[in-house]
Amino acid sequence: MCMWILQLRVRSKATEAGLMQGDEILAVNGYSCKDVSHERLMSLIENAGHYLDLDIVRYVILIDTLLSASAYTYTRLHADR
Numbered sequence: 001m002c003m004w005i006l007q008l009r010v011r012s013k014a015t016e017a018g019l020m021q022g023d024e025i026l027a028v029n030g031y032s033c034k035d036v037s038h039e040r041l042m043s044l045i046e047n048a049g050h051y052l053d054l055d056i057v058r059y060v061i062l063i064d065t066l067l068s069a070s071a072y073t074y075t076r077l078h079a080d081r
Contacts, residue, residue, distance in 0.1 A: 003036070003041050005025065008021060017052075027053075028054060030053065
């Protein structure tokens with residue numbers, strides 16, 4: 001199971017890079033996050049050095065008069081630290 005972002009700090013590097021609450025982190029610098037503990041994921045992020053590349057999925061709900069459909073987008077984000 002991959003990790004979901006439940007909360008972000010205001011004006012953090014994560015928000016500056018475009019991460020949003022609800023994003024699912026799939027990989028950190030090419031390392032799959034599947035079946036990785038929260039502690040290990042945070043270690044991968046904190047020890048990434050000056051370059052952090054995240055593969056994420058962002059789920060978007062499209063609402064019309066009725067709930068019509070849901071969709072997702074796959075995004076690769078990176079930030080120079």
